[in-house]
Amino acid sequence: MHTSHAHTLEAARYAALAREDHAAGELRPLPNYALSAISACCRAQMAADVPDTTADLIAVLDSYKSPEELLREAEQKARSEQEYEEQQRAATDMDAPNRAKRYRDVGTATQVIPQLGWSRQMVQAVEYADDGRLWLDSNGTARLINRAGVPGRVVASSRIRLLRQAGYLRSENDSEAHLLVTPEARRALYLADLHPEGIHRDDRAAHAARLKVALTRRRGKQNARNEAARLPRMDVWAMRHADDLPATLTQQREVIEEQRRTEEEKATEKVCTDSIEEFAGRIADHLDDGWALNFEQNPYYLDVRYLYLVHTDGRKLRVKGENCGRDEQGAALPAEKLKVWAILPDTDRPIRSDE
Incomplete structure (x- = not known):
């Protein structure tokens, strides 16, 4: 008040x-x-x-306010919003929707990470597993795979046991297998990166923090010790939006570029039917030296390639009527229904598909 x-x-x-x-x-x-x-x-x-x-x-x-004043204020507001957006994009490499996602996830991290009771060494162990560098040998001991690809130094068994019991690490077999991360572990790593202050300096400090939390619940000292000896599991609330992570502008551009490359790769695949290929072979039998057949990509339709006659001196003729040997529904046409013909270079004689 x-x-x-x-x-x-x-x-x-x-x-x-x-x-x-x-x-x-x-x-x-x-x-x-x-x-x-x-x-x-x-x-x-x-x-x-x-x-x-x-x-x-x-x-x-x-x-x-007069209409002119309202218009001036609207333009000023639009300019201010645009300047703010440009500043935020330069500072965060994110657009507004993805900044909102990151802000949401930071709020989740500040609530979830302190409750997990993790140490820096636990985070590091999960990162090793996420990189495929944590190996479980025949004795059930976790070892770190070195640069030579050989299991080397031992990782604290108590730490690995806690992570496995809480469902953050798993293995395909009980021995001789890589330790794998679970979706809950990847979520914990992501949130820990957003709120590193909630990670404790070592396993001892992490245990003390878990014990302190357990004692505040007034369940008795022995029950509190038992609870602190385990890592809490990632609950359903903490897993919300795990599949809706923010993406930077750089990542978005990379996705667009990858999609473009994929479309180009698909376009380079064979889209002409065997009937067209057979017709192209018959044209080749009539060509003079210096001329060759070539299929080129249509710049507007990625699933279409055109047949050209190309000379070594740079001349190029398009094969008229060629439609990749497919009907309007994309079904392959039989050879007798092809409407493909070509004017042979340096002559006036056409060659049709039915020759």
């Missing part, structure tokens, strides 16, 4: 200033005083947790 009262006094002060200037004939500052008073009223209502009624007052102020 003290905060609400302070904002109310501020609103009253601006209202008094507006009355004084109006009485003195000073009309130019009035809109600014009125808007400041309305803003203070809005803050007072928010602090008092009552419904906001200032929207109608702002609408009244806008009704006194």
Whole structure:
């Protein structure tokens, strides 16, 4: 209530200033005083947790503005929003929707990560497993695969046991197998990167933090010790939006480029039927030296290639009527129904598909 009262006094002060200037004939500052008073009223209502009624007052102020003034303010607002968006994109490499996703995930991380009770070494072990570098030998001991691809130093068994029991690591077999990460582990890694302050410096500090949390639940000291000896599992709430991660502008461009390359690769695949290939072979039998057949990509339709006659000196003739040997539904046409013909270079004699 003290905060609400302070904002109310501020609103009253601006209202008094507006009355004084109006009485003195000073009309130019009035809109600014009125808007400041309305803003203070809005803050007072928010602090008092009552419904906001200032929207109608702002609408009244806008009704006194000329169309030119409203247009000028709209343009200024659009410019400010554009400048802000450009600044944010330069700082974060994200557009507005993905920044909102990241803000959402940061909020989730600040709540979830401190409850997990992880240490830096646990995070590192899961990262090793995610990279395929954690190996479970025949004795059930986890070892780190070195650069030579050979299992080397031992990773603390107690740490691996906790992660496996909580469902963050798994193996295909009980021995002689890679330790694999689960979706919950990948989610934990992502959230830990957003809130590294919630990760403890070592396993001892992580255990102490879990014990402290367990003791606050008043379940008895022994029950608290038993609870602290385990890692909590990632709950359903923490797994929300696990498949809806924010993407940077760079990542989006890479996806678009990959899609373009995939479309180009598909376009380079054989799209002409055997009938067209057979017809092209018959044309080749009539060609003079220097001429060759070539299938080239249609720049507008990625699933279409055209047949050309190409000379070594750069001349090029399109084979007229060629339709890749397919009907309108994309079905292959038999050779007797092909409508393909070509004017042989340096002659006036056409060759048809039925020759």
